[in-house]
Amino acid sequence: MFKNLRNEARIFFWLHTAGPLLIKGPDQPGLDPLLPDMRFIRAWHNGREVPYIPGSSLKGVLRSRAEQVIRALAPDRMVIPDPFQRGRDDEMKDKPGDYRYYASDPVTQLFGQTYLAGRLRCADAFPVEDRPLVLNERNHVAINRITGATQGKALFNPEVVEEGTFAAEISLTNFAVWQLKLLGVLLQDLDDGFLLLGGSTTRGYGRVRVENAQVLVRDYRRHPPAEVLRGYEHDDTVPVAGCRYTNKGYCWEAAREGFEWLLTLNVDLAETLERLHRKQREVQQKWVNHGG
Amino acid sequence: MLRDKPYAFVPLLPVRPEDRREVMPHNRIDINRLTGRLVMELEVVTPLHIGSGSYRLNEGQVVRAFLRRDQVPVIPGSSLKGVVRGLAEAASRSCLAQPPGKPCQRLQAATPPGNRQPCSEKAACITCRLFGFVQGKKGYRGRVVFGEFTPCDETKWVVTELPPMEQPFKDYPRTRENRGCGNERLYYCQFYRVVGCGGPAHCPDCTKEEWLRWRDGLKGRLPAPAFRGCKFYLQGDPRQGNQPHEVISPGSRFQGEVTFHNLDREELALLCFALGLDGEIRLGLGYGKPAYFGTVRLGLREARWYTREYLPAKAVELDPVELARNYGCNDPDVARNVALLREILSGKHRGPAWGMEGY
Numbered sequence: 001m002f003k004n005l006r007n008e009a010r011i012f013f014w015l016h017t018a019g020p021l022l023i024k025g026p027d028q029p030g031l032d033p034l035l036p037d038m039r040f041i042r043a044w045h046n047g048r049e050v051p052y053i054p055g056s057s058l059k060g061v062l063r064s065r066a067e068q069v070i071r072a073l074a075p076d077r078m079v080i081p082d083p084f085q086r087g088r089d090d091e092m093k094d095k096p097g098d099y100r101y102y103a104s105d106p107v108t109q110l111f112g113q114t115y116l117a118g119r120l121r122c123a124d125a126f127p128v129e130d131r132p133l134v135l136n137e138r139n140h141v142a143i144n145r146i147t148g149a150t151q152g153k154a155l156f157n158p159e160v161v162e163e164g165t166f167a168a169e170i171s172l173t174n175f176a177v178w179q180l181k182l183l184g185v186l187l188q189d190l191d192d193g194f195l196l197l198g199g200s201t202t203r204g205y206g207r208v209r210v211e212n213a214q215v216l217v218r219d220y221r222r223h224p225p226a227e228v229l230r231g232y233e234h235d236d237t238v239p240v241a242g243c244r245y246t247n248k249g250y251c252w253e254a255a256r257e258g259f260e261w262l263l264t265l266n267v268d269l270a271e272t273l274e275r276l277h278r279k280q281r282e283v284q285q286k287w288v289n290h291g292g
Numbered sequence: 293m294l295r296d297k298p299y300a301f302v303p304l305l306p307v308r309p310e311d312r313r314e315v316m317p318h319n320r321i322d323i324n325r326l327t328g329r330l331v332m333e334l335e336v337v338t339p340l341h342i343g344s345g346s347y348r349l350n351e352g353q354v355v356r357a358f359l360r361r362d363q364v365p366v367i368p369g370s371s372l373k374g375v376v377r378g379l380a381e382a383a384s385r386s387c388l389a390q391p392p393g394k395p396c397q398r399l400q401a402a403t404p405p406g407n408r409q410p411c412s413e414k415a416a417c418i419t420c421r422l423f424g425f426v427q428g429k430k431g432y433r434g435r436v437v438f439g440e441f442t443p444c445d446e447t448k449w450v451v452t453e454l455p456p457m458e459q460p461f462k463d464y465p466r467t468r469e470n471r472g473c474g475n476e477r478l479y480y481c482q483f484y485r486v487v488g489c490g491g492p493a494h495c496p497d498c499t500k501e502e503w504l505r506w507r508d509g510l511k512g513r514l515p516a517p518a519f520r521g522c523k524f525y526l527q528g529d530p531r532q533g534n535q536p537h538e539v540i541s542p543g544s545r546f547q548g549e550v551t552f553h554n555l556d557r558e559e560l561a562l563l564c565f566a567l568g569l570d571g572e573i574r575l576g577l578g579y580g581k582p583a584y585f586g587t588v589r590l591g592l593r594e595a596r597w598y599t600r601e602y603l604p605a606k607a608v609e610l611d612p613v614e615l616a617r618n619y620g621c622n623d624p625d626v627a628r629n630v631a632l633l634r635e636i637l638s639g640k641h642r643g644p645a646w647g648m649e650g651y
Binding site: 071134137140163 | 299318319320321322323327329343344345359361362368369370372373374378381382388423424433434436437438439440474475479519520521522523524525549551553581598600601602603604
């Protein structure tokens with residue numbers, strides 16, 4: 001599916017903390033005895049060691065939410081396998097690329113699996129320059145129900161980002177239009193607080209807001225698209241009012257502010273899943289008929 | 293209810309096999325269950341101190357600092373979650389997630405049947421299903437998310453002096469068989485079964501000396517201990533002391549959210565009750581509850597149900613206040629605990645003043 005580059009979408013946005021954020025770093029924070037028990041994860045960026053949100057943390061929560069949404073909408077017969085299910089690699093490893101893609105479930109098609117590269121990529125999100133970044137240590141202690149006092153020595157003090165803005169980027173290569181709409185749904189849940197980042201999320205951590213979003217779409221096909229969004233497949237097209245492409249010489253490019261317009265794309269997710277399921281079965285049947 | 297004590301115990305309820313159920317997986321949005329958000333307002337009733345773990349210099353005086361985020365005092369989700377979970381455990385047939393002390397032979401039967409049996413993915417009590425659990429290397433994330441509460445308007449802390457608190461978890465008496473299990477006289481004394489002391493109603497009249505005398509006299513025929521229950525502090529007039537703490541003054545208001553995912557009606561009712569949405573329960577939050585600090589009242593501003601255009605069915609909308617009011621009416625044991633919790637935490641039954649006899 002990556003042999004031909006047909007389209008690309010990149011979503012740039014800021015993740016602004018709306019509460020403390022804890023993304024745990026290595027278990028051994030360092031030799032300094034003054035360091036907290038749990039340190040926020042750090043990486044070198046522009047010559048400095050700074051706290052950041054790893055792409056894997058962002059991709060993980062987006063994937064798990066996508067699984068929840070798709071399971072709610074998928075037809076009864078459609079199986080959305082557990083990503084940790086063993087044996088799928090062996091089942092798929094000798095099959096051609098297009099079979100691996102079309103015979104996979106929609107979550108795997110978008111996010112990938114060990115046998116199939118995903119179309120979605122999340123970059124590491126580093127702090128935005130000139131925006132406040134405040135780190136602090138918090139204390140937690142377990143309370144015994146009977147005595148009302150602390151439970152033994154269950155005291156731990158994680159280092160959290162109290163206030164920070166991180167520049168995130170998600171990109172989709174050779175996307176289908178339904179995938180872009182699904183991404184809009186996921187970003188809405190992230191902004192709304194139904195999706196939280198990092199650890200200790202049931203205790204008030206991980207609430208972020210999505211700010212300053214911008215969606216950049218590129219179409220690499222010869223003919224210019226006119227106020228439509230074209231997916232990877234030839235028949236996957238939806239109209240988008242006010243979407244004007246400019247000629248970049250080797251591609252057509254359009255940019256739109258915000259992510260909310262993705263939610264208004266004229267795509268019925270339930271219907272799309274039904275269609276994908278039909279295609280999945282067709283491909284599997286064809287393979288069996290050809291003695292695969 | 294113990295006379296002349298600032299606290300009372302709510303009995304632990306037995307957990308029957310049918311009270312444990314398989315956990316709801318996190319891998320789907322179940323449109324037949326309840327998902328949404330409670331937007332809440334928290335009113336401080338008696339001075340509130342939530343420690344940041346650090347000290348600050350205030351007008352030349354070293355004081356224990358209130359937790360703040362970017363110079364704004366906040367109530368962390370973890371504090372609220374702990375209190376609400378404790379209340380939910382007491383108001384339902386739930387396991388004792390944290391039995392005091394190390395496993396000890398003598399206290400094996402000190403809790404009701406099924407109470408110490410750990411929850412698992414296949415069989416979890418209602419509180420563990422709601423708030424999550426860790427069992428060995430396996431765990432289950434709760435389906436209730438407590439956000440951080442921030443002030444509604446400009447809220448400043450003031451410095452108040454709290455009395456020094458004594459750790460109640462002391463082993464007493466210091467014997468080998470109850471090491472690490474707390475004060476036997478307070479938490480799991482059952483002497484009234486074999487001596488004529490009059491039972492729990494007279495416990496406040498029993499002095500340490502008397503108690504030790506009973507114990508010595510019962511050498512070899514000590515009754516099997518049983519925990520009185522979960523400890524809850526009564527509410528009263530705050531007691532002053534000499535330990536300076538930053539506190540939030542009564543009348544201050546905070547706002548925050550509690551989000552829940554895929555709950556059934558019974559689970560949501562328990563959550564609403566434990567949040568005190570019926571208006572009959574005031575929570576004890578933060579430090580200094582024995583000195584009657586940290587009483588807060590939670591009120592519901594708005595219930596927002598998870599509705600999305602792409603979901604096939606419209607969200608079921610229930611009245612959280614009504615659910616809280618009716619919670620427990622199907623089970624007489626639960627109803628008894630609910631009534632007791634309302635009595636302890638309503639503020640109508642005032643705690644005794646410090647220094648009273650038996651305190």
